[in-house]
Amino acid sequence: MHIAEGFLPPLHAVGWTVAAAPFVVHGARAVVKEVREHPENTLLLGAAGAFTFVLSAIKLPSVTGSSSHPTGTGAGAVLFRPPVMALLGTVVLLFQALLLAHGGLTTLGANAVAFAVVGPWAGYAAFRLTHGVGGGLLPGVFVALVVADLATYLTTSVQLALAFPDAGSGTAGALAKFLGVFAVTQIPLAIGEGLLGVLLFRVLTVNARPELERLGLLRPVAAPAEGGAR
Amino acid sequence: MTGLAVDDAAWASAWRRRSPGDKLLLCLGLVVCALVLPAWPGSVLVAAVAVALALGPARVPARTFGRAVRLPLAFVAVGALTAVVSVDGGLGWAPDAATSAGALVGHALAGGAAVLLLATTTPMADLLPALRRLRVPAAVVEVASVTYRLLFVLLESLSTIREAQAARMGHSTWRRSWRSTGLLAAAVLTRSWDRARRMQEGLAGRGLETGLRVLPEVLPSSRPFLACSALGLAGIVSASLAVA
Numbered sequence: 001m002h003i004a005e006g007f008l009p010p011l012h013a014v015g016w017t018v019a020a021a022p023f024v025v026h027g028a029r030a031v032v033k034e035v036r037e038h039p040e041n042t043l044l045l046g047a048a049g050a051f052t053f054v055l056s057a058i059k060l061p062s063v064t065g066s067s068s069h070p071t072g073t074g075a076g077a078v079l080f081r082p083p084v085m086a087l088l089g090t091v092v093l094l095f096q097a098l099l100l101a102h103g104g105l106t107t108l109g110a111n112a113v114a115f116a117v118v119g120p121w122a123g124y125a126a127f128r129l130t131h132g133v134g135g136g137l138l139p140g141v142f143v144a145l146v147v148a149d150l151a152t153y154l155t156t157s158v159q160l161a162l163a164f165p166d167a168g169s170g171t172a173g174a175l176a177k178f179l180g181v182f183a184v185t186q187i188p189l190a191i192g193e194g195l196l197g198v199l200l201f202r203v204l205t206v207n208a209r210p211e212l213e214r215l216g217l218l219r220p221v222a223a224p225a226e227g228g229a230r
Numbered sequence: 231m232t233g234l235a236v237d238d239a240a241w242a243s244a245w246r247r248r249s250p251g252d253k254l255l256l257c258l259g260l261v262v263c264a265l266v267l268p269a270w271p272g273s274v275l276v277a278a279v280a281v282a283l284a285l286g287p288a289r290v291p292a293r294t295f296g297r298a299v300r301l302p303l304a305f306v307a308v309g310a311l312t313a314v315v316s317v318d319g320g321l322g323w324a325p326d327a328a329t330s331a332g333a334l335v336g337h338a339l340a341g342g343a344a345v346l347l348l349a350t351t352t353p354m355a356d357l358l359p360a361l362r363r364l365r366v367p368a369a370v371v372e373v374a375s376v377t378y379r380l381l382f383v384l385l386e387s388l389s390t391i392r393e394a395q396a397a398r399m400g401h402s403t404w405r406r407s408w409r410s411t412g413l414l415a416a417a418v419l420t421r422s423w424d425r426a427r428r429m430q431e432g433l434a435g436r437g438l439e440t441g442l443r444v445l446p447e448v449l450p451s452s453r454p455f456l457a458c459s460a461l462g463l464a465g466i467v468s469a470s471l472a473v474a
Contacts, residue, residue, distance in 0.1 A: 004302035006273075006341025007309060007334065010265050028370050035369035040430045042369070046376020047426035051419050053377065054384040058415060061407035075415075091374045095381070098349040098357070099234050101298040105258075105345055106265055160309065167325060168318020181312045199412020200419070208420050 001156050001182055002096065002111050005104025012163045017109025020090070023117045027087030034084075045080075049088040052076045053095055060192040070193040074148030075200065077120035078127050078141060079215060089116025114155035123148025137205065137217060138198050145197035149190035153182060234385070235294045236349050244289040245351040249451040250360045253352050256459040260344035263466050264337055272470035273336035279462060280343035290350040298346050302338065310334040354378045359446050380425060387421050388414065 008016070035042050055072035072092070076085045090112045096102040103111045127144035135143070157178040166173035204212055212218040240246065245253060257280075264276040284290040313334060314327035324330065358378065361371050391414050395401060400410035 001305065002302075004306050004309070004338045004342060005261070005345050006264050006337040006339070007306065013265065028367060031373055032367050032369040035372070040434065042372050043376055043426040043430045043433075044423070045373045047380055047422040049373065049377030050380035050384050051422045053381045054388055054418055054422075055415060057385065057388065058411060058418075061401070061404060061411060087370065088373075088377075091370075091377055094374075095354065095378065097345060098354060099236050101236065101301045101342065101346060101349070104341060105261055106341065160313070164313035166318060167316045169316075173317045174313075177312050177315065177317055178309075181308060195408060196412055196415060199409065200415040203413055203416035204419065207416065208423070211420075211423055 001153060001186060002093070002103035002115075003107040003156060003159065005097070005107055007104075008107055008110055008159070008163050010106075012159070013106040013109065015109075016107075016113055016159065020109040020112040020117060023083075023086040024090050024112060027083045027085070027090075027116075030083045031087050045084070045088070048076065048080050048084070049091050052085075052088060053092045056092070056096070058196075060189070060196060070145075070189075070196055071115060071119060071149060071152055073115050073119045073152070074123040074145035074193065075141075075197055077124040077148060078144050078197075078217070082117075082120040082124045085120040086112075086116050089120065092116075110156075110159050114152045114159065118155045119148040119152035122151035138201055141197045141201045142194040146190045146194035149186070149193050153186040153190070154179070157182060234382075236298055236346070237353060239290050239294045239350040240353040243351040244287060246353070247449060248351070248455065249449045250352050250356040251363075252451050252455050252459070253348060254357070254360060255456065256463075257344055257348035259459065259463040260347065260466075261341055263463060263470075264340035264344055267467065267470040268474040269333035269336035269340075271473050272466065273333075273340035275466045275469060276340040277336075277343045279466065280340070280347045284343075284347050284350055288347070288351045295346060295350060298350070299339070299342055302342055306335055306338045310338075356447070356449070376426075380422060383425060384418055384422055388418055391417050 031045060034045065052072040052075075055075060056069050059069060073085055073089050076088065080088070090108070093103055093108055093111050093115060097104050097108065123144040126147035127140045130140040130143045131137075157175055160178045161171050161174035164174055165171045166177065169176075201212075205218065209218060209221075213220045260276050260280055264273055267273070267276070281295070284295050285292050310331045314324050314331045316322045316324045355375075355378065358371055358375050361374070362368065392410075395410040395414065399406065401407040
């Protein structure tokens, strides 16, 4: 649910751009530091951005509504951490605006706050919390992706409610309106993305275990001791 | 053909050889006009100019431009209708509902057309180096450039794997379809890692030490183009303020 170009009033567009800036700059600094210390990781970071873009192009089966594509930022937050996703998510939003006509340039800041900042941080916090209370990787991933999606949808609804308060009931009434209207597509989408995340990580734990261990998502399996009794 | 219609149009556009900076100034000027000028006649003028320039001198295919403009319409329509419905004491229309909804749709369509004029005439490969001049760190531009180049490879993988899954009845039932979609996402992720690793090994073998430096393509700025852009934008602003 990207806010389309020109939809937000000028002051709101500027305000959300200013709000997104510190997070995107923080993400950019993290990326610059990573690339300076390990130039070879430029390609891995680029691959992470491309994966997030392509993940948002996968159509989820049997989810009603026209916007039945994952946001991809929840999975990105679990895999690559929220600060990096603040930058990669913003780059992906820019590409979506210029290559797919999803979102826009004046609404890039507002969309970045929802998709690249609030969604990934909320999803990652839910992932750590689930891990902390003893949930395994897959329950953590499911909760993270559902929470990231719901947080994104909630943030976008708040942005729209602030821009277009209801004539009688103000911002609170407008928030109820936008949450209600977009719930039809966004709640099934959140659950769908959670399920997709579980299926994705289940395959990865088998086919890409070394990568998940390197990213700190799985503990390395202890190597069998050498020189045992014959 | 890259697989994304807007990107294909940008590479084939008659404005492809124009300076990205010139096109950025014109299109951002139109975007700002669409945002701040009154919907009548500002948005109408911006939309008319953007469409005329795209389909006329820039020679963007009308079908590509039309399809891309229609994409955000569902959000714009639902959003505009929701904004002008009042929920205070039962459902009803807010005061000046039709005017407000029309203005919202007008701003969004005009702004969308202006962004599309940029997108369908300027490939991302030309725009990314321009970010360096806006003092975006080189490392960030490099990561964005790799993302841009890799996403077409991954989109092609996505399409091939999905076709193979469909041919093997991978989407014949709801359950199989979910399983196939999970496998598809995992395959795309592992391929992206594999591609990145292979590219990194190849570049390391060629002495990658200070980033991915390539010779930038020099597309000179055109004074007549800039002058026409400034005149056009001034005309839109004057006409809008005179009528409003």
